Amino acid sequence: MKSFTTLLFALLLIVLNSCNTIEDPVIPKTIKLDEKSAQLVEAGNEFGLDLFRRIYAGEMKYDNIMVSPLSVSVALAMTYNGANNETKTAMEQTLKVYGLTPDDINKSYSNLIAALQSLDPKVVLEIANAIFYREGFSVEKDFVTINQEYYDAKVEALDFSSANAVKTINNWVADKTHDKIDKIIDQISGDQVMFLLNAIYFNGIWQNEFDKNDTQDRAFHMENSSTLNVATMQKTDAVPYVANSLFSAVKLPYGAGNYNMYVFLPTEDKSVENIVDELDETTWTSWMESFTDTLNIDLKLPKLKYEYELKLNEVLSDMGMGIAFTGAADFTGINKGGNLKIDYVKHKTFIDVNEKGTEAAAVTVVAIELTSVMPSQNIQFDVNRPFFYAITEKDTGAILFMGTVKKPEYES
Structure with a gap:
């Protein structure tokens, strides 16, 4: 009788342990955005759809295209914090942020980025931002503070004359995309003074x-x-x-x-x-x-597994912010002396769709340079x-x- 009781107790322990190993169902979290943040999402989607439609029209010779509207809009939003006057208005129109103040835009992006991350244990979503600028180049304190406070941007001065500067920037990109995108810039010209970057990494299990x-x-x-x-x-x-x-x-x-x-x-x-x-x-x-x-x-x-890369100067100019790429640009919010323009906006993406799920990454870099003046x-x-x-x-x-x-x- 004692041996039977012992056996029964052992079986009960096995059953209880088996029950404990069953994974609890994952209950999806919900996001409730305030009115301004919701308006920003709508603007971001409108911008992204317009951007993609224009890219596709010009890139039909390519078999596979991929764009991250969120990555491009965040990189441009950080850059927007240094724009003034006509350049600022042009960027607002391009980004479709009608009726939103700069403070609204920054706070809403901060809220959105925070909300999108850590929603689901089976989905990794990481969003990172950085600003690298030429050593000795004077950057307005407010520009740095705003991008650090709202975009959690890493801000670092580099010796752009050293080959290590390119390596440092590309290493940041590789790290933030889990090595899915290992390079975004090839060289730094003598006129370039700043690079603003956004990186997004996504890994979701079906x-x-x-x-x-x-x-x-x-x-x-x-x-x-x-x-x-x-x-x-x-x-x-x-x-x-x-x-x-x-x-x-x-x-x-x-x-x-x-x-x-x-x-x-x-x-x-x-x-x-x-x-x-x-x-x-x-x-x-x-x-x-x-x-x-x-x-x-x-x-x-x-x-699916492929990469895609494109400079966005032409399409963004067509969307209304052409002034930002010319000598008439006003980025006195970055440096009071002005004489700055966007040299290029480059966007690079990666996607891997397989039996387990989807891994995707995107990087956007905005290079700032000195101007020469049912059945x-x-x-x-x-x-x-x-x-x-x-x-x-x-x-x-x-x-x-x-x-x-x-x-x-x-x-x-």
Whole structure:
């Protein structure tokens, strides 16, 4: 009897220990933004959609494009703190921050950046900012203080004549993107006096992962009518789905569901270009609100891994801030002596979409230089042709990344 009691007690301990190893369900956190911060998110999305639409129009020769609206807008917002007069107005118009004061913009970005991070244990989102300036170059105290206080920016003077300066800046980029982007500048010219940088790193685990054993090479039909065999992930899942005359789309959650990837597949008689042409704040909001039905989907999605890099001078000039790149620029908020302009704005991105989840990174650098004066059966969603995608945060609606894929690539 004693041995039976001992055995029963041991079994009970095993059962209790087994119960303790079951993971508690992750409850998604919610973000409640104040009115000004919500207005900033809307402005950021409007800016990002306009930016992407213009980039796509000029970069259609490229198979795969990727942009982080958040990264570009944060880097420009830090730069905006040094702008005055017509240059300041032009940047406000380009960034779509109508009706927001500089203080509103800085506080709202501070609130947004803080809110977006640490939402989900299965999603890593890190946002970092930095300002590196030439040793001996005088920088206005208020400009430094504002960017440190609201953007938590690392501010450091460097000897720009030393090769170590380029290495220091690129090492910061590599560190903040977990080595997914290892370089953003190649050299420093004699006229360049400052680099303002934003880096974003995202690593999200699918809420329901793909089984690697189900990944197979499948045909992907490209726009030039050729066919490419690509590694394609497969699973059946209940996910939000929407279809209209332009596209069908699914919403794929990461972790607790705060962050999601949206995949937009053009209908047979449409193209990715037709989708991009429709991108504006009103249409985007309508699309986001249309994901009301959750249906069983037989999903096939190519694995992706690629980088993208672009200088944004031309597109930002077209959007209204051309003055910032000319000798007429007014950045006396950086240095009272003025004679400063933006040399270039460079944007670099990376994405890896695989069975486990998505890893993505983005870096934006603003270089400042001296001027010389629903069915019952499973729905088939086969991503076997060019498509558009976006990664957003649920509560704020903030667009972190967006891109198009015409030729899926994946390098192990």
